[in-house]
Amino acid sequence: MNSRIETPFDTIENAQEYLRLLAETIAENKNDIENEITIATSQMSDGVVQALRMVEYNLEKLQRHLVGSSRALNDLRSLRRLLLQERRATNDTKPDQGAKTPDVISTFPATEEPNDAHPVFITRN
Numbered sequence: 001m002n003s004r005i006e007t008p009f010d011t012i013e014n015a016q017e018y019l020r021l022l023a024e025t026i027a028e029n030k031n032d033i034e035n036e037i038t039i040a041t042s043q044m045s046d047g048v049v050q051a052l053r054m055v056e057y058n059l060e061k062l063q064r065h066l067v068g069s070s071r072a073l074n075d076l077r078s079l080r081r082l083l084l085q086e087r088r089a090t091n092d093t094k095p096d097q098g099a100k101t102p103d104v105i106s107t108f109p110a111t112e113e114p115n116d117a118h119p120v121f122i123t124r125n
Contacts (some may be wrong), residue, residue, distance in 0.1 A: 012073055012076055012077045012080065013077070015073055016070065016073050016074075016077075019066055019069055019070050019073065020070075022066060023063065023066050023067075023070075026059055026062055026063050026066065027063070029059055030056065030059045030060070030063070033052055033055050033056045033059065034056065036052055037049060037052045037053060037056065040052055
């Protein structure tokens with residue numbers, strides 16, 4: 001049998017849903033920590049307050065990383081849609097018409113090594 005176990009990251013959409021749930025959990029925990037900091041400021045030692053502020057800082061940092069990851073997933077999903085539309089358009093063209101050449105070509109300069117090369121974009125007139 002060649003069955004594959006499905007994970008939260010099998011598709012971009014599943015990964016986005018996972019990140020959304022994780023972001024909700026982080027937001028809830030941030031609210032809880034903010035309430036605990038308020039209580040601890042008046043009732044507990046400075047060490048406990050500092051520890052709670054470190055927790056709050058790390059939750060904020062994690063939240064920022066999740067925002068960046070969500071944006072990257074959105075970009076990947078958009079690029080996937082773009083590529084799939086272009087493939088469909090190419091497959092739908094008649095064999096005698098051929099595929100339309102793109103208006104922008106990405107190439108690597110011949111003078112640079114492939115590992116250090118950056119693509120150069122050329123626009124056709």
